[in-house]
Amino acid sequence: MRAAARLLAVFILVAVSSAVAQEKHLIDPTPPGSLNPEPLPPLQNPDAPSTPAKELFARKSTPFPGPPRSIGGYFDGCLAGAVPLPITGPGWQVMRLSRNRNWGNPQLVRFIERFAENAKKVDWNGLLVGDMSQPRGGPMLSEHKSHQIGLDVDVWFKPMPDHVQSREEREFGSAADVVAPDQLDVDPEVWTPRHIGLIRTAAQDSAVVRILVNPAIKKALCREAGADRAWLFKVRPWSGHAEHFHVQIACPAGSAECKPQAPPRRSDGCGHDLEFWFKESTLHPPPSKPKPPLTLAELPTACKHIVKAP
Ligand SMILES: [Zn+2]
DSSP, X not given: OHHHHHHHHHHHHHHHHHHHHHHHHHHSOOXXXXXXXXXXXOOSXXXXXXXXXXXXXXXXXXXXOXXXXXXXXXXXXXXXXXXXXOSEETTEEEOOGGGOOOEEOHHHHHHHHHHHHHHHTTTXXXXXXXXXXXXXXXXXXXXXXXXXXXOEEEEESSOOOSSOOOHHHHHHOOOOOXXXXXXXXXXXXTOOHHHHHHHHHHHTSTTEEEEEEOHHHHHHXXXXXXXXXXXXXXXXXXXXXXXXXXXXXXXXXXXXXXXXXXXXXXXXOOGGGGGGGGSHHHHSOOXXXXXXXXXXXXXXXXXXXXXXXX
16 A cells, blocks of 8 residues: 555656646747758648738748848848858857758848857857748747847757767757756756856847846846846846747848837846746746737738748
């Protein structure tokens, strides 16, 4: 009987911990891709006004030619003249190649090159680069609301290995989640001072407007940043972002069509500012109805031409 009770206890423990693992996965999915991605099936009625713009942009596998143009806002725009980030660079490797999201404004590529170089100075071997934008920017079929104008990049919290990874490793390698299962703090088994150096290095780049990290990471940065805190205001809490951080760079000079987002307040965002994020209702929000997807009519007029061009 006692053995049966012990077995039951073990069973409950396993069930609970797998529920926690599942929840962690849901807050920050970095799903594996495919080595042979299937092209999306053609749309029945691509010109219908109700067609979600993401369906159109996801079907474009090449950039719109010409000079670089980030058009519209980070959450409602598109991209012309995009350039790809090479999948292997001197200080980075692109992950999840099947997604074809390693495109950006040339200024974003310059930033990543610079960041990878500077990160070496804080003992970060190299960047694992996640999503940037699609070849023509625009909304995506999965995961992001922003990343639409080639000025956003996700960088993994896991350092680059010492070898050039195979396609398999890039598609199926798992990310490192630096947040504890209860989401109240970082996971001391994974979080290191080098992670702080990495985020600080990105924040200190003058092109960077804001960085999004999980609230537990922001809490750790507030506690562990030390005396130099001038960069902390750029690092803002957001849900998810436990396996990667999101870096947003400013509209490049001279890009008249780019709609800037208001910069974060110049306060460090520590203390009371963080309380909201650790409330039960924020950590476990009730299910909400998803917003209807953007249509082309809700994007700048130029985006219609850009996505419809062959
Ligand atoms: Zn992102």
